[in-house]
Amino acid sequence: MLTFRLPVGDTVELAVDWTEANFGPLLDIISKQLDFLISSLKNALLFLPPELFIAGIFLLAYFVGKRNIKLAAGTAIGFFLIENMGLWTLSMETLALVLSSTLLALIIGIPLGILSAKNTTLSRILKPALDFMQTMPSFVYLIPALIFFGLGNVPSMIATVVFAMPPAIRLTNLGIRQVPKELIEVADAFGSTSWQKLSKVELPVALPTIMAGVNQCIMLSLSMVVIAAMIGARGLGYQVLLGIQRVDIGMGFEAGLSIVIIAVFLDRITQNLSPR
């Protein structure tokens, strides 16, 4: 068709190089902050001995899960199994990475979701960007992350945030737009300020939808954290990668099972946090 090749890949490469060259120092600062966040969280999780941690997580599951003893017991048994398989430290590293990635994704995603609910132009711009972020194979994010931040936990976290953020934005936007018109009228008719309307009416009413977004965000983070082992993320993902490289089915399965246990735990907890 065309006699020449459109330089799509080259252009992206140029843009990435340019960013790296011009914003290098800034990226370093960000990198240090994020690294600090991850390692603090990891240290906090590892501060408690596993026995105490399991006891704590049992109580958390019990009370958050509306006194569901099955959920609490299942959680405790799951984490006991992780400890027993000798994957405790790796699991805590993964959990730290997932939680810090999710936190960052939500800190960016929820306000963006609120803004795009209020501003139709913004939501029109965001929509294709979000489609792009969600459909692009997740491996592709690893490359620019690697270039900007090198190997390690920080580029993994960045790639994870990019991959996991769209549902948080989308569902926050959706949740706020779905607040019944009459409730908005109530807020206005009684003389609320914009902030009062948002904080006392829109966010509480949209909370179940927003929480569904948070849940999605966590699940996507967890899946990405495993893949991010390819650019040096520590934790269970790395163990899975080792299992692949060594064709060690037992090693891979044990690490994979630990990821499943963490995933189910996080999913049930966030679902129970959501009202209704």
Next chain:
Amino acid sequence: MDKNVKIEIRNITKIFGKNPQKVLSFLKEGLSKKEIFEKTKQTVGLNNVSFEVYEGEIFVIMGLSGSGKSTLLRCINRLIKPTGGQILIDGQDIVTMNPEELRRVRRVKLGMVFQNFALLSHRNVLDNVAYGLEIQGISKDERHNKAIKAIENVGLKGHEESKITQLSGGMKQRVGIARALANDPDILLMDEAFSALDPLIRNEMQEELLALENRMQKTIIFVSHDLDEALKLGDRIALMKDGEVVQIGTPEEILTEPANSYVSRFVAGVDRSKILTAESVMKRPEPLVSINSGPRVAIQLMKDYGISSIYVVEGKNRHLKGILMISGALEALRSGKNLEAAMFLEAPRVAPDRSLNEVIPLIAESQYPLAVVNDSGKLLGIIVRGTVLGALAIAGENGQNEASKERNPEKKTSEEKTLEERNVSGKTFEGKPAEKTVLIGKNEGEAGPPSKSSGVPNAQNTIINNGIDSESVPINNRTDIESVPINNRTNIEPVPAELTAKESLGSDSGQEPEVKTC
């Protein structure tokens, strides 16, 4: 009623669309809503609406869906900003207010109740009711105290901590009303507030709203598509169509003097028995017999009028004593008893403000005419089956009568003209042109209480001298049970001239029946 203007709406217009100025110029040229939509794809929500709402009244805005009634309500607290015009609340124009002022007015002066309750399900009843106070920054204790009072006011005491999802529809709307009352606003805006409730609960809520209004004296603007509701609640009603106000008036005016054919069609289906009162359908209580008369007088009166029972009164105030049957009178004549001994004391009676649907079962059960008696025991009028049926039929025939009037203008006989004149003097609920009320209207006109018939103060006290009137018996009074509906339907038939003549004579003569003897 206190006639202070609370809200003044001046030339409010609302255009939904991107280029309202263009539509405004089309409206000035007199294009219809439909033509404008075809030309510009913009919708005229409200077109030049003006009216006043008085302090302390319930003003109902009524219309079918799409008539602009909810839009109009939302313009009053500016949930929708009008394209043009002014809305003055206590003299302040809300249309041009800045956001800060607007918030203040909304917080202090305006409460709103919504069709689908619009409660915040993440809050309990108490915090829902306290919402309006909370956003004003009122301390928790104070706002909870006020909210608890508002909750008591709507009869939900004890449900403060309930979740919204635990409440029934009626209870939810009580919460909605309590929320609007908690701020103690001057004005309540109610948007189809009871439409989502089932009929029994709706009725109950309407009663309670009226009771509440009695206690609190708020100015209430109530939007409804339900005519029965509008007639029940409204001190005044504005009927809307296509974004314009078609008619404003009291429920009676809307029913009896529809401004145009749209209004008369709109009111055609209404259950008049709820609106008409005993007072408005009763007829002149005649003949009567004084308690001091002898049985012979009573018998003669009954004979002359062709009736089998007669009411017994005392003194010029027509204090109702009882009812005398012809058999009782004959028995009294034979045994030489007086009337007091022969009559029944337990005459069926009803207060003048009772609605017709309360009167109908009473009259259906009773074999006697029903006496309309005021608090002090004065006999104001009587209701026979014919008057009830006639009143319902006449009120329902407004539209058709208008048509028949146009078709037969030459049939307006001199008798009817006389009746028309008489109608003017006795202004009643049925205050329609005489052709529509040939026989019944006449009777009612004179049966009303003194306050209503300013022209002929003595008319109701007049009881026709039986000697003169004997020939009019078949048409007059009790026997018109049969004749009324027929006359009403075929009202182009001339009324016998003698009747008219004597009736006029009777009204003017001012003779008292108590003094006559046989």
